[in-house]
Amino acid sequence: MRVKRISIEEVVASDNKTVNLGLLDPVIAKYKNKKGNLIPVLQAAQNIFGFIPREVFIYISEQTGLNLNDMYGVATFYSQFRLKPVGKHIIKVCHGTACHVQNANVITDSLMEALRLNDGETTPDGLFTLETVACIGCCSLAPAMIIGKEVYGKLSGKIAVNVVKEIQLKEKK
Amino acid sequence: MEQIKVLVGMASCGIAAGASKVFEKIDSLKKLENLPFELIKTGCVGMCYREPLVEIIDESGSYLYGEINEAKAVEIFEKHIKNSEPIKEYVVKTNLFSTDDESYWKGQTKIALKNCGVIDPENIDDYENQKGYAAIKKILKENISQENVIQTILDSGLRGRGGGGFSTGMKWKFAYNNKSDKKYIICNADEGDPGAFMDRSVLESDPHAVLEGMSIAAFAIGASEGIIYCRAEYPLAIIRLNIALEQSRKKGYLGKNIFGKQGFDFDIHVKEGAGAFVCGEETALMASIEGERGMPRKRPPFPAASGLWKKPTNINNVETFANVPYIVLNGAASYNKYGTEKSKGTKVFALTGKIKRGGLVEVPMGITIHDIIFKLGGGIQNDKKFKAVQLGGPSGGCIPEYLADTLVDYDSVTATGAIMGSGGMVVMDETTCMVDMARFFLDFTQKESCGKCTFCRIGTKRMLEILIRITEGEGKEGDIEALEELSYQIKDNSLCGLGQTAPNPVLTTIKYFRNEYEAHIKDKKCPARNCKKLLTYTVIEEKCTGCTVCAKNCPVNCISGERKKLHVINQDTCIKCGVCFTKCKFEAIKLS
Numbered sequence: 001m002r003v004k005r006i007s008i009e010e011v012v013a014s015d016n017k018t019v020n021l022g023l024l025d026p027v028i029a030k031y032k033n034k035k036g037n038l039i040p041v042l043q044a045a046q047n048i049f050g051f052i053p054r055e056v057f058i059y060i061s062e063q064t065g066l067n068l069n070d071m072y073g074v075a076t077f078y079s080q081f082r083l084k085p086v087g088k089h090i091i092k093v094c095h096g097t098a099c100h101v102q103n104a105n106v107i108t109d110s111l112m113e114a115l116r117l118n119d120g121e122t123t124p125d126g127l128f129t130l131e132t133v134a135c136i137g138c139c140s141l142a143p144a145m146i147i148g149k150e151v152y153g154k155l156s157g158k159i160a161v162n163v164v165k166e167i168q169l170k171e172k173k
Numbered sequence: 174m175e176q177i178k179v180l181v182g183m184a185s186c187g188i189a190a191g192a193s194k195v196f197e198k199i200d201s202l203k204k205l206e207n208l209p210f211e212l213i214k215t216g217c218v219g220m221c222y223r224e225p226l227v228e229i230i231d232e233s234g235s236y237l238y239g240e241i242n243e244a245k246a247v248e249i250f251e252k253h254i255k256n257s258e259p260i261k262e263y264v265v266k267t268n269l270f271s272t273d274d275e276s277y278w279k280g281q282t283k284i285a286l287k288n289c290g291v292i293d294p295e296n297i298d299d300y301e302n303q304k305g306y307a308a309i310k311k312i313l314k315e316n317i318s319q320e321n322v323i324q325t326i327l328d329s330g331l332r333g334r335g336g337g338g339f340s341t342g343m344k345w346k347f348a349y350n351n352k353s354d355k356k357y358i359i360c361n362a363d364e365g366d367p368g369a370f371m372d373r374s375v376l377e378s379d380p381h382a383v384l385e386g387m388s389i390a391a392f393a394i395g396a397s398e399g400i401i402y403c404r405a406e407y408p409l410a411i412i413r414l415n416i417a418l419e420q421s422r423k424k425g426y427l428g429k430n431i432f433g434k435q436g437f438d439f440d441i442h443v444k445e446g447a448g449a450f451v452c453g454e455e456t457a458l459m460a461s462i463e464g465e466r467g468m469p470r471k472r473p474p475f476p477a478a479s480g481l482w483k484k485p486t487n488i489n490n491v492e493t494f495a496n497v498p499y500i501v502l503n504g505a506a507s508y509n510k511y512g513t514e515k516s517k518g519t520k521v522f523a524l525t526g527k528i529k530r531g532g533l534v535e536v537p538m539g540i541t542i543h544d545i546i547f548k549l550g551g552g553i554q555n556d557k558k559f560k561a562v563q564l565g566g567p568s569g570g571c572i573p574e575y576l577a578d579t580l581v582d583y584d585s586v587t588a589t590g591a592i593m594g595s596g597g598m599v600v601m602d603e604t605t606c607m608v609d610m611a612r613f614f615l616d617f618t619q620k621e622s623c624g625k626c627t628f629c630r631i632g633t634k635r636m637l638e639i640l641i642r643i644t645e646g647e648g649k650e651g652d653i654e655a656l657e658e659l660s661y662q663i664k665d666n667s668l669c670g671l672g673q674t675a676p677n678p679v680l681t682t683i684k685y686f687r688n689e690y691e692a693h694i695k696d697k698k699c700p701a702r703n704c705k706k707l708l709t710y711t712v713i714e715e716k717c718t719g720c721t722v723c724a725k726n727c728p729v730n731c732i733s734g735e736r737k738k739l740h741v742i743n744q745d746t747c748i749k750c751g752v753c754f755t756k757c758k759f760e761a762i763k764l765s
Contacts, residue, residue, distance in 0.1 A: 043445060102527075134365065135365070142525065144189065
């Protein structure tokens with residue numbers, strides 16, 4: 001169900017790092033006082049910060065007059081919005097029907113094992129976040145995953161892990 | 174050589190399969206040797222199982238090459254492009270000789286997909302060269318009235334391709350009849366059904382067809398603003414839509430007094446979805462555009478009377494709009510000659526799962542499921558036994574093998590307990606567990622339920638709990654009946670399509686595969702050998718090398734054995750997690 005009870009700690013302040021709220025000003029200028037602006041504003045904010053930190057909610061609310069309550073309601077309803085920082089690379093493993101039939105579970109299991117994390121978590125080095133997503137529309141390439149903008153298809157557990165390890169190697173250089 | 178056209182299929186699926194590298198390779202060779210042939214990025218022809226695809230059109234005809242990698246691209250460049258010697262063994266489709274893949278094309282009739290994989294989706298001129306925008310221009314030039322446009326759509330018998338199957342002409346008529354200073358056209362591109370991707374393909378391969386369809390609808394009902402609500406998961410579709418919109422505005426096809434017609438103002442913008450399946454439901458979709466949580470509301474009032482911002486609104490799906498220009502241009506009769514009595518025209522299906530030729534097929538309504546799977550789709554992967562096909566995604570149902578002669582039209586499919594839905598066809602073989610499939614769909618709908626209606630919110634949760642129990646070998650007598658009871662309650666007491674159809678996968682699998690449920694519950698066995706917890710893991714004596722990997726990784730230490738000696742799994746303490754099976758490098762763990 002999309003109605004979730006979330007404890008207040010989940011809306012984290014962004015690790016004490018200062019959030020450059022000034023980055024939001026062009027977004028606010030673009031959408032202020034436009035009807036139906038709430039979701040585009042949050043999407044734009046997330047594009048800037050990678051997630052929506054607590055102070056960003058408050059700043060947008062102050063600047064646009066949008067109700068903090070409504071914003072929070074929307075942010076927790078749609079799966080796109082994140083209230084926690086995410087890794088540099090988000091691994092989205094497709095669990096659509098076609099991928100499920102072609103053993104998508106094995107892909108997730110292998111990645112969980114290789115990265116030593118659970119579904120939805122981020123590695124301690126902040127490099128990867130592992131996510132399960134519904135259909136990405138590449139059913140004929142099942143099982144598939146997306147990392148960044150790259151789609152990887154016809155995977156096996158091994159291939160998926162290798163893809164991730166390659167990214168890991170590149171990052172270390 | 175100026176006559177040679179080289180097209181590389183570059184929709185998401187093609188790119189995922191490696192089309193970018195192939196394109197770059199050909200492009201670099203072209204530049205290196207300074208050759209004058211035309212190199213074009215096109216969309217998806219639907220032959221996903223042969224991606225990446227390269228088509229070469231020369232004086233002799235058209236040759237579609239399949240499964241092309243960089244090495245093969247070089248070969249094609251040298252032989253075909255430079256020396257006009259086609260490489261027959263790579264050709265998957267041509268008008269010159271027969272290929273193994275011929276049966277995939279026979280029986281297809283392309284209307285909605287006619288330009289997909291044929292034109293450059295980022296070039297409006299390409300679309301216009303294929304009679305693009307001719308339909309809307311015809312309406313304006315011949316002064317066809319709004320009523321007549323609507324009548325043509327009514328006569329064509331076109332029904333909503335997003336799942337509901339409601340008459341498109343009727344929808345338009347209602348919206349037309351409601352007078353208002355402002356009306357909206359919405360294109361529902363929130364293709365959420367896992368296993369369906371025709372809308373993505375159309376948006377990525379032929380975005381102008383959707384824009385033209387929307388413009389015709391706007392003219393017919395008198396709307397001045399259009400919105401395409403597209404899934405954020407389709408980034409390429411959004412990019413190509415925005416390119417198409419920009420090009421249309423430049424040509425005066427969108428904006429004020431469009432196509433030179435005084436007083437015909439219509440513009441379109443893209444609204445990105447934010448990830449909620451329920452937003453495919455029209456009232457939830459509008460709530461989402463208005464910036465709210467995507468929760469459906471009660472109908473009536475229907476959107477045609479009071480929709481977006483309480484104004485008359487017409488909502489159609491991508492594929493529906495893509496059919497409109499063809500119908501207007503060629504007349505209703507050219508469309509309704511295909512199909513059955515109540516389901517006219519063609520329908521696009523996404524063939525996926527355990528099928529040999531996965532991809533998009535567009536067929537006339539009324540052919541059989543069997544023909545789609547075996548004639549077009551080439552049958553089941555690895556020649557396993559065909560068991561069932563899931564039609565309509567999480568709202569649909571499983572149709573068993575013995576009903577494969579069911580015709581694909583709205584009414585015949587509904588009679589089986591499944592729905593036509595958006596046209597996702599997931600094929601399953603003997604290794605797919607039907608109880609697990611039901612659990613999978615319930616897991617999806619349970620997560621996606623918006624939580625507004627109690628029966629959907631809590632009922633799906635209870636059903637999921639029961640299904641999980643059954644697949645884990647904890648099923649009890651009475652579980653099947655409890656599932657059925659809950660299903661009917663949820664169907665009867667939910668506001669929107671999500672809840673009303675969520676139990677379908679469970680009901681159809683119980684109806685057609687009750688014995689599998691019973692095997693799980695009574696015998697604690699999974700006939701498809703799919704449910705992990707119901708399997709027994711044993712070590713195969715001849716294959717075990719005594720490497721100790723299984724024992725080291727076993728989370729409950731139930732595997733014993735010395736180094737270089739046979740290991741044994743203690744069945745009493747085994748939790749059936751499957752780690753030993755995946756860890757063993759010698760395939761020495763047996764599932765039974």
